[in-house]
Amino acid sequence: MRVANFRPGIRQSTAFAMSADDTELHFSIDNLTPKQAEEYESLKDLMGFLQAALIGIGKSTDHLMLYDAFSTGPWPERLERLAGFFTRMGLDTIPSENWHYHPKHGFYPSVAENLPDTDTFTLYCISGSNQAIHNDDDFFRISRDLNSKVFFAENAPAFGIPVPETLVVKKKDLAGADVRDFLNKHSNQVMLKILGLSGARNVTVVNSLEECLAYVAEFPDKLDVILQERLDLAKFTEMTADLTITPDDISIANVRKIMFAGGLWVGNLIGPEVELTEGHLETLLKVGEFARSNGFVLPEGINCGIDYFINGDEVVVTEINARWTAGLFPTEIIKMAGAGDETCVAFVDLIAADKFEPYLDFIDKYLYTNSPAEFSVIPNGFSAIPQMIEGQEFYFGWQTIAGDFEAFKAVRAKELGDGVLMRAETISVEL
Numbered sequence: 343m344r345v346a347n348f349r350p351g352i353r354q355s356t357a358f359a360m361s362a363d364d365t366e367l368h369f370s371i372d373n374l375t376p377k378q379a380e381e382y383e384s385l386k387d388l389m390g391f392l393q394a395a396l397i398g399i400g401k402s403t404d405h406l407m408l409y410d411a412f413s414t415g416p417w418p419e420r421l422e423r424l425a426g427f428f429t430r431m432g433l434d435t436i437p438s439e440n441w442h443y444h445p446k447h448g449f450y451p452s453v454a455e456n457l458p459d460t461d462t463f464t465l466y467c468i469s470g471s472n473q474a475i476h477n478d479d480d481f482f483r484i485s486r487d488l489n490s491k492v493f494f495a496e497n498a499p500a501f502g503i504p505v506p507e508t509l510v511v512k513k514k515d516l517a518g519a520d521v522r523d524f525l526n527k528h529s530n531q532v533m534l535k536i537l538g539l540s541g542a543r544n545v546t547v548v549n550s551l552e553e554c555l556a557y558v559a560e561f562p563d564k565l566d567v568i569l570q571e572r573l574d575l576a577k578f579t580e581m582t583a584d585l586t587i588t589p590d591d592i593s594i595a596n597v598r599k600i601m602f603a604g605g606l607w608v609g610n611l612i613g614p615e616v617e618l619t620e621g622h623l624e625t626l627l628k629v630g631e632f633a634r635s636n637g638f639v640l641p642e643g644i645n646c647g648i649d650y651f652i653n654g655d656e657v658v659v660t661e662i663n664a665r666w667t668a669g670l671f672p673t674e675i676i677k678m679a680g681a682g683d684e685t686c687v688a689f690v691d692l693i694a695a696d697k698f699e700p701y702l703d704f705i706d707k708y709l710y711t712n713s714p715a716e717f718s719v720i721p722n723g724f725s726a727i728p729q730m731i732e733g734q735e736f737y738f739g740w741q742t743i744a745g746d747f748e749a750f751k752a753v754r755a756k757e758l759g760d761g762v763l764m765r766a767e768t769i770s771v772e773l
Contacts, residue, residue, distance in 0.1 A: 349643035354461035366470035390725030398428035411726035467665030488664035514563035592630035609689030621655035694761030717745035
């Protein structure tokens with residue numbers, strides 16, 4: 343059985359197992375700071391809705407590893423209902439008899455002891471957390487390098503990839519003259535990044551040396567700190583893309599505009615309005631060549647994400663993500679459902695526990711291809727891990743709205759009210 347973060351849609355029978363892999367690329371979970379430990383637990387919770395989305399991304403010969411929270415209470419029926427939505431949209435889903443449940447804590451050790459009989463095994467990324475499954479030290483090293491903000495910052499410019507001006511220092515050297523000069527040069531408007539989790543975690547804006555020191559205070563002195571020129575968001579638009587890399591070809595799987603609410607990633611704008619010029623394409627393919635030249639390649643095709651900014655035809659690349667990306671999931675479902683020509687907004691939000699069934703009924707009523715409105719809903723997934731907010735129980739939901747997003751917001755407010763997809767009110771679609 344071959345193990346990697348293969349591209350979606352490979353012909354071979356595949357088992358999917360995805361949890362919070364990023365942390366153990368660069369750190370040991372036995373030696374995390376309090377902040378890292380909190381973010382690690384948060385990311386594991388979020389991974390639940392990625393697992394559910396794989397029901398639709400996979401096929402009838404595939405197998406899926408899910409958190410065991412999905413096996414109790416109302417969740418088996420809710421997963422069956424999600425699978426039914428996917429089927430009605432024309433997707434070939436992973437059948438429920440091929441769903442396997444494992445504890446959120448100790449997920450990969452449990453998976454490793456109960457491997458299904460498939461040709462390939464697809465992980466979110468190769469890391470230390472799932473080493474018992476991949477058992478490949480060489481590819482682990484490649485994955486660690488290509489998912490490292492430090493490795494990319496130090497090596498991409500020599501490969502001809504445009505990046506923001508960057509300074510990499512150890513924490514113990516943050517008070518040095520080089521850092522002060524860098525901050526002064528960029529008028530104290532700088533991005534600070536450290537290695538760690540995805541989804542904009544461990545990335546922050548700093549406006550002074552004091553803010554730099556405060557942000558990394560709990561980390562050891564040997565920590566690598568990346569200081570990067572902050573691009574002017576009045577001029578630049580933040581984008582992301584996925585590549586498929588094989589020995590003979592590098593192709594663009596999708597391009598998306600990143601959407602934020604309250605400073606956090608909430609989703610993506612996907613559709614024909616999202617610009618990809620020849621200049622953009624040339625730079626993105628060069629990033630793929632960089633990844634391939636460093637060993638990140640498989641005959642079956644491997645997935646690689648890129649975070650970048652555009653200003654007209656100008657491209658500035660900020661990070662490479664040699665793994666599956668969150669935005670890959672909805673773009674694949676959109677593609678398989680035949681909604682690629684639609685303006686689509688994929689976003690993550692919260693659903694109050696007592697409104698989860700109305701939420702599913704809403705999807706049912708406005709499901710893509712059968713919606714009576716100017717918009718339709720393409721479900722992606724949801725998590726069975728409860729989130730307690732001000733004493734109330736919520737769950738994460740992940741959906742794509744195709745068509746008129748403002749019309750969706752009005753209908754959502756009327757039919758669902760408070761406690762369901764409220765974050766949508768903060769999202770504005772700018773084409």
